[in-house]
Amino acid sequence: MGETRQRDAIDRILDEWAVQRPDLDVSALAVIGRLSRYAALVQARLDAVFAEHGLQSWEFDVLSALRRAGAPYELTPGELDRALLITSGTTTHRVQRLEARGFVTRRRDNDDRRIVRVRLTETGRAAHEATHDAHAANETRILAGLSPDERDALLGGLQALGRVLGDAAEGGA
Amino acid sequence: MGETRQRDAIDRILDEWAVQRPDLDVSALAVIGRLSRYAALVQARLDAVFAEHGLQSWEFDVLSALRRAGAPYELTPGELDRALLITSGTTTHRVQRLEARGFVTRRRDNDDRRIVRVRLTETGRAAHEATHDAHAANETRILAGLSPDERDALLGGLQALGRVLGDAAEGGA
DNA sequence: CAGACATATCTCGACGTCAAGATATTCCGC
DNA sequence: GCGGAATATCTTGACGTCGAGATATGTCTG
Incomplete structure (x- = not known):
């Protein structure tokens, strides 16, 4: 306690604005800048583990969506669009390449x-299974440096943000 | 208080895993899944305002980095790489297109x-100036639905995450 | 001061994504 | 049951990013 938190990259940006435009309110930037920067940094760490298992993160995302749908592990492209926040063209492309790797099949209803x-x-399913444990451990490891209070604060803050963003209404299945 | 928070898209994913693999610990996913999903949703809202002002968000990012560097509003491509978390090839490409729009100049030292x-x-500088206020207001508006406590929790949680990610060491100038 | 190494930027080819629209199929009102 | 609207998927072309390596310049060691 009482120890000053080490200044990070976003703090430096805020410092620069304080010099250049001391009139600006940068408090929203302090939150949103971190959100997007840290999401990118976290994604890079996740990608590293996927790469060790021969997967791209977009591949893992699709496999996961199908896996958690439960037997018979089947979704429509439209459901994948909404679950993964991607456009229909992207889904077509992803499914084609996963089909080429033998990870999924496609058929008309x-x-x-x-x-x-x-x-x-x-x-x-085996490819997902083989990667999932390492991925989950990786996520756990990334958050391991947070105290329980910090972790609760982060989760609670993100949940509140989700409410504000109206996430409940989107991505429905 | 006491009111149950509305379930969001990530909650539904957690529910699905609870059915499919009740043995899994999904508590890290609850945090990291939200982080990346909400970063994407926020980015989409920011992009909408940039588009109203005829800018791509990558353009605004570069203009901002130069603007906050202070007079004479000058950085090297390498400094832009590090500030924006992009590769050198991407920086070359971005600078070329900003040069074509007349927003930046390039010269050898x-x-x-x-x-x-x-x-x-x-x-x-004028293009940045014309967009900046609307952008800042947009960021403020996105966070306006959070209570002060929620906002503090989110900021504090993100700062702790930044510490864990070692962000202080990266992106340095 | 020559050679090896380090640094800064750019080039090139591949890839993943999107937006807009094309196509095929189903639903609905009459 | 016909015609138009709605739905689901796919196609196409453009774009932004990356990774690896090429080039040019500077620094250091002996």
Whole structure:
């Protein structure tokens, strides 16, 4: 306690603005700048573990969405769009490449022939399984340096942000 | 108080894992999943305001870095790399396009001819100025729905995360 | 001062994403 | 059951980013 927190990259940005434009209110930047910067730094750490297991993070994301959907591990491209916050063109592209790797299959629904069913193959499920533990451990390790209070604060703050962003309404399944 | 927080998209993901793999510890996912998802949702809101002012967010980022460097509003490509967490190839590309729009100039340093000086033009400074207020207001508006406690929790949690990520050592000037 | 190493920037090719629109199918009101 | 609106997916072209390596310049060691 009482110890001054070490200044980070965002603090330096705020310092620069304080010199250049002391009239500005940078308190929102202090939050949002960190949010986006740290999300990028965290993603880089996650990518490193995926790479060790021969996966891109977008591949893992798709496999995870299918895995957690439960047997028969099947979703439509539209459901993937919404779950992963990506556009339909991106989903088509991702599914094609996962199909080429043998991780998923695609087939038309016979009741509604507009719909496609993307299903995890056994190979795909195994690839997810093989990577998941290391990934989860990686996430745990990243947060391990936080005290319980800090971690609660971060989670609570993010939950509140999610409420403000209206996330409950988006990404529905 | 006592009111149950509305369940959001990440809660639904956690619920799905609880059904599929009740043995998993998803508490780290609850934090990191939100971090990356909300960073993406926030970025989309920021992009909307930049678009109203005819800028891409990467353009605004470069103009901001130069602006807050102070007169003569000049940085090297390497400094931009580190400030913006991008690779040198990306910086070259960004600077070329900002130069084409008349927002920056490039010239070799005469003392060390490996070095380039990227300088904000008056046009570039004006473009930043014209966008900055709306952008700052947008950031403030996004956070306006948070209570002071929630906002403090979010900021404090992010600062702790920055410490854990070693951000103080990165992005230095 | 020559050679090796270090630094700064740029080039090139590949990749992932998006936006807009095309196509195919289903639903709904009459 | 017909025509138009709605829905689901795919196609296309453009763009931003990265990684690896090329080039040019500077520094250091002996």
